[in-house]
Amino acid sequence: MAASQTDDKPLASPLAPVAPLVQRVSRYVLDQALAGGYENGSHLTEAELASRLGISRTPVRAALRFLHERALLAHTPNRGYTLVADRQALAKARREMPEDEEKTLYYRLLRDRLAGKLPTRVNELELAQAYAVPRPLLRTVLTTLLQDGVLRGRHYQRWEFTETLDSVESERESYRFRLTVECAGLREPGFKVDLQRLRACRERQQGLLAQASRYSWMDFFEANAQFHELLASASGNRFFLDAVQQQNRLRRMSDLSDYPLVNIDLLHKSCHEHLEILDAVERGDLEAAAGHMHRHLSRASDLVEQRVTGVLGD
Numbered sequence: 001m002a003a004s005q006t007d008d009k010p011l012a013s014p015l016a017p018v019a020p021l022v023q024r025v026s027r028y029v030l031d032q033a034l035a036g037g038y039e040n041g042s043h044l045t046e047a048e049l050a051s052r053l054g055i056s057r058t059p060v061r062a063a064l065r066f067l068h069e070r071a072l073l074a075h076t077p078n079r080g081y082t083l084v085a086d087r088q089a090l091a092k093a094r095r096e097m098p099e100d101e102e103k104t105l106y107y108r109l110l111r112d113r114l115a116g117k118l119p120t121r122v123n124e125l126e127l128a129q130a131y132a133v134p135r136p137l138l139r140t141v142l143t144t145l146l147q148d149g150v151l152r153g154r155h156y157q158r159w160e161f162t163e164t165l166d167s168v169e170s171e172r173e174s175y176r177f178r179l180t181v182e183c184a185g186l187r188e189p190g191f192k193v194d195l196q197r198l199r200a201c202r203e204r205q206q207g208l209l210a211q212a213s214r215y216s217w218m219d220f221f222e223a224n225a226q227f228h229e230l231l232a233s234a235s236g237n238r239f240f241l242d243a244v245q246q247q248n249r250l251r252r253m254s255d256l257s258d259y260p261l262v263n264i265d266l267l268h269k270s271c272h273e274h275l276e277i278l279d280a281v282e283r284g285d286l287e288a289a290a291g292h293m294h295r296h297l298s299r300a301s302d303l304v305e306q307r308v309t310g311v312l313g314d
Helices: 020-034 046-053 057-069 087-096 101-114 124-131 135-147 168-186 195-211 217-234 238-261 264-282 286-308
Strands: 073-076 080-083 121-123 151-155 158-161
Touching: 020 046, 020 057, 020 087, 020 101, 020 135, 046 057, 057 073, 057 080, 101 124, 101 135, 101 238, 121 124, 124 135, 135 151, 135 158, 168 217, 168 238, 168 286, 195 217, 195 264, 217 238, 217 264, 264 286
Parallel strands: none
Antiparallel strands: 073 080, 121 158, 151 158
């Protein structure tokens, strides 16, 4: 009689032979599912995934088949794929995925740029030689950085990094500036928040608390930017909004670099603080909201100092 399958036994053969782009799509689907972007029963289509990732349908089709073979997706002929795995199975499958070469290179480039090891303008061939990586892999990572707003585009194999906070002192100055501007914005005489947008923002923060994992770094970044820009917009003062939007652009590279190093509990704490501020705004207690915002930004500023001393991670 055949031996029974245990919970710890992989559902299929080792994952190493799977093409890198298929692995990338598979990781994306798993990360989105773990972050709450896809719920049990969600319908996944080749067209939607290909559009989101900016790739052809062929690797998407292979990734969906790959996940189906591992019993994470159900397949109905002529109807496509449906997510059927529970969170435990999704997390197990994510842990079994091989090392993500793209993500490793992505963060290496970010950190080297922040450390001043890379200039503003870089040459694709020189980067491939310096990092000893294949050109297709490098181009994929550079394209992802472009989509994430870290690079400004490509021209004859030359890429340009966007403006960023390029030193610890500039990050400190940024937080001191934000402490002044964002708290003042909540005290503006014309402050008026759109309740529909506020509630949508609250739901997004609650969703991150309920389902997000440390793989959801981009979700945390986007939700954080949405929160701060919502309140700046509600101030009724265009200059407050311009300032906050500029800060979000400047912080994009350093924040994306930091998120994967931060203990997930600290990210959840940030969500709780956002919700506390939103609650105060909704009940009209703007002075309390400004106080909560000051404490929130002060705590975030402390994380800069923790990174400097090397104690940011788990």
